[in-house]
Amino acid sequence: MSSIQNLDVARARSETPGCTQVNHLNNAGTALPPARVTDTVITHLRAEALRGGYEAAAEAEPRLAGVRGSIARLLNAEAGDIALAESATRAWQSIFYSIPFRPGDRILTCRAEYASNAIAFLQVAARTGAQVEVVEDDESGQLDVADLQRRLDDRVKLISLTHVPTQGGLVNPAEKVGEIARRAGVTFLLDACQSAGQLQLDVQRLRCDALTAPGRKYLRGPRGTGFLYVGPRLREKVEPAMLDLHSATWTDPHRYRVHDSARMFETWERNVAATLGLGAAVDYALSWGMDAIEERVCALGRKLREELRQIPGVKVHDQGTRQCGIVTFTVAGTPSAEVQSELSLSGVNVSVSLREYSQYDLPARGLPDVVRASVHYYNTEEELQHLAKALDQLRSATSR
Structure with missing residues (x-):
């Protein structure tokens, strides 16, 4: 070699x-993981053991807030576009299940789609009457953008693409898909589970409305971490399927207000040590x-x-x-x-x-x-x- x-x-x-x-x-x-990620997690766990979980989290709040900023730099996004999650699956589910599907709506996906996502498509289709369609591959085995273009009409509600499949090394043409989706005004959800941390990701070039990824894979972060990018255009059109006092504010006994940042997709409780470890992993990747x-x-x-x-x-x-x-x-x-x-x-x-x-x-x-x-x-x-x-x-x- x-x-x-x-x-x-x-x-x-x-x-x-x-x-x-x-x-x-x-x-x-x-x-x-690099040593600094493990050290970051263990240091915070020790702080919780010595001072209490709430107190340790309060001390770490500036660094916690910085995690979203680090992920935003990784993706060329804004910190307000980033939501933290306990896994890529939960991040993906939080955005997918917020999209309101009706009978006849069409979900276009790819042959490289992962099982968890496909199961969610089928469940929502059974509940709502939406239809799931698999876009064909081209002769190289990647998604056929010409076939995707042919399938577009006013009933297509979502284009969901797995950037890199779990079962192969191909990189699907996400930027071309993003161009097509943006011109058609169709929501584009990109699963970057296997690409985040090994490939450069720029949501401005990808033109995706949402992107999800874990910490544990190529980003070299802790298990039990993930994140979600949600652009402002999509946040204006959806409400999360589940809310709590972190994602929304209880304004009076009969009303609530959903936060307008991607925080609307988060919940209050999280593994603070693992979240700090995720931030350390992203910063480490950016340093290289x-x-x-x-x-x-x-x-x-x-x-x-x-x-x-x-x-x-x-x-x-x-x-x-x-x-x-x-x-x-x-x-x-x-x-x-x-x-x-x-x-x-x-x-x-x-x-x-x-x-x-x-x-x-x-x-x-x-x-x-x-x-x-x-x-x-x-x-x-x-x-x-x-x-x-x-x-x-x-x-x-x-x-x-």
């Missing part, structure tokens, strides 16, 4: 304690620069695909004209779960994407599941070679 040098990998690894313990190629599941992170992650993804394609019996399944740091593959004659287990014995973390996660996609490609290796900027070329060597040994053993 040729060297990929666009940031200080040695420093990144020295600031990531987990790099000394495991070859972690499951960053699309949960990435290894998302352009440098994206360049290295995508380069490592390309290198890994090249390595895997050299191994007999290993087939790479990533699609799309643009690809990222998620690499999916199968090993002939060996179930994906067994591949994952054998790699774990070799000290390599990967995961498996099941067809139950992607019923619009994997069954259509004749795939019951795929092994998913997802690289991050702190991974090394030697770690990729170690994965390839372990797979080659597994293939040799099973072919005897």
